Amino acid sequence: MSQAAKKGKAANPEADLLHELGEVVRKRRLALDLSQEELASRAGVHRTYLSDIERGARNITITVLARLADALEVKVSRLFRLTEQNGYEQKGRK
Numbered sequence: 001m002s003q004a005a006k007k008g009k010a011a012n013p014e015a016d017l018l019h020e021l022g023e024v025v026r027k028r029r030l031a032l033d034l035s036q037e038e039l040a041s042r043a044g045v046h047r048t049y050l051s052d053i054e055r056g057a058r059n060i061t062i063t064v065l066a067r068l069a070d071a072l073e074v075k076v077s078r079l080f081r082l083t084e085q086n087g088y089e090q091k092g093r094k
Contacts, residue, residue, distance in 0.1 A: 017083070019056030024082040026054040028072045042071035 029039045040050040044067055052058040053068070060068075062076075069076045 014059070015056065018059060020083045020086045021079065022054045022056040024079055024086055025050075025068060025072065028074065028079075028082075029054075032072065039068075039071055043067040 029036070032039075034042075036050050036054070037047045040047040043050070043064070045053075045064060049058065053060055053064075065079065066076055069079050072079075
């Protein structure tokens with residue numbers, strides 16, 4: 001659940017998705033015992049960009065998502081499944 005939703009504020013589905021996806025990326029990075037700098041290097045992005053992704057502050061492209069998934073040793077589909085399991089569910093769809 002997004003920070004806004006946790007605080008009882010109006011939810012923004014796009015922001016919720018980015019926040020939950022960022023959490024999944026961060027958790028997977030930590031599970032692999034990688035620093036932000038190392039993961040960023042493996043994915044070909046700047047460390048501050050990766051930090052923004054993990055905080056849900058960046059709307060990343062599918063290309064960057066694919067590079068992150070590869071660097072995290074998972075499929076893109078797995079990142080989305082973990083995002084859903086982490087609490088994100090688009091309203092109106094099941």
